[in-house]
Amino acid sequence: MRGAGPTAGPAPQRPRPLAVLALTPLLRYVVARHCVPSGTPRRSGCDACGTAISLARPWPALGPRARCGGCGARVGAPPAAVEVTVVAAIALLLLAGPPTGELAATAWWLAFAVPLTFVDVAVHRLPDRLTLPAAAGTWLLLGIAALAGAGAAPWWRATAAGLGLAFFFAATTLLLGARGFGIGDAKLALGAGALLGWYGWTVPLLGLLLALTLSGLVALVLLVTRRAAWSSHLPFGPYLVLGTLGALLLVW
Structure with a gap:
């Protein structure tokens, strides 16, 4: 037995x-x-x-x-x-269901992007206390994902894309003043660009295009319904968050 x-x-x-x-x-x-x-x-x-x-x-x-x-x-x-x-x-x-490394980086970024969205809608600002930790943590977690097996190439691309997207937003502020994007948008773009750049050079452009399209459609509706004027300043942070998520969904 x-x-x-x-x-x-x-x-x-x-x-x-x-x-x-x-x-x-x-x-x-x-x-x-x-x-x-x-x-x-x-x-x-x-x-x-x-x-x-x-x-x-x-x-x-x-x-x-x-x-x-x-x-x-x-x-x-x-x-x-x-x-x-x-x-x-x-x-x-x-x-x-993205891979664990990308999931951790995205979850970290969203933990800051969610409150940033509400703050930007309410008072039209993106505080450094939230945008900078969001970008730094995202960059570090993507670096860990690179060390865990993804390789250095996507991490370097993510770094360059984050800096490039942030520079684009900052340049509009320097060149256009109040008619351009805010410096807070540039700092939020550091993390957004890194997440998108991990997947390729065209993905940050896709995220930016989605964000601009969404903001343009909402602005048009507000103008038609006379809830905003041509001189009104609309927060862009929420659209950058939505555009980033939309682009990520298309590549996951």
Whole structure:
């Protein structure tokens, strides 16, 4: 009679993607802190009653309701907007299924791009505290992917593409002033260009074309509906994020 073999232990559980939703209070905190005009100190409490906004006590101000616990005024991004955006980003990454290295770099960039989108829509600014870590982390994670087997060529191309796209945005600011893109857009483009350049020289151009097309269509609708004038300044950051994701989806 054969003896029983060793009993296999339970298989380790893979982390659930929706566990990332636990980070949404942090993202809401970042949005609330940075949704202030340029040159203004970052927000630390409710504008209406002064109740502190803190990660130590995230509810209810940093929850999906986004309401101050003191007076009930809205705080930061619209209710449930951050949560819906994070779920959409998770679904996009899961459905596309890029390799682990590229997945990590994209997830890092999106962790900053999501709050940057809300901040840019609200106050038309892209703070250095978010754009620069987004670019640096993306570049480093792509470097790790290169060392892990992808090779140096895509990483060098990503580096050049990020710098090239950033230079394009910065040049429009220097040459056209207020009619060009902002320096914040150039800093956001560092990470976006690196992600896109990893896949080829034409992919950053595709992402830029998608971003320009989206912004142009929205601007046209706003003009036709008289919700904006020719002199209006529209934030470009959200379209750069969407254009980057659209181009990535086409190459994954």
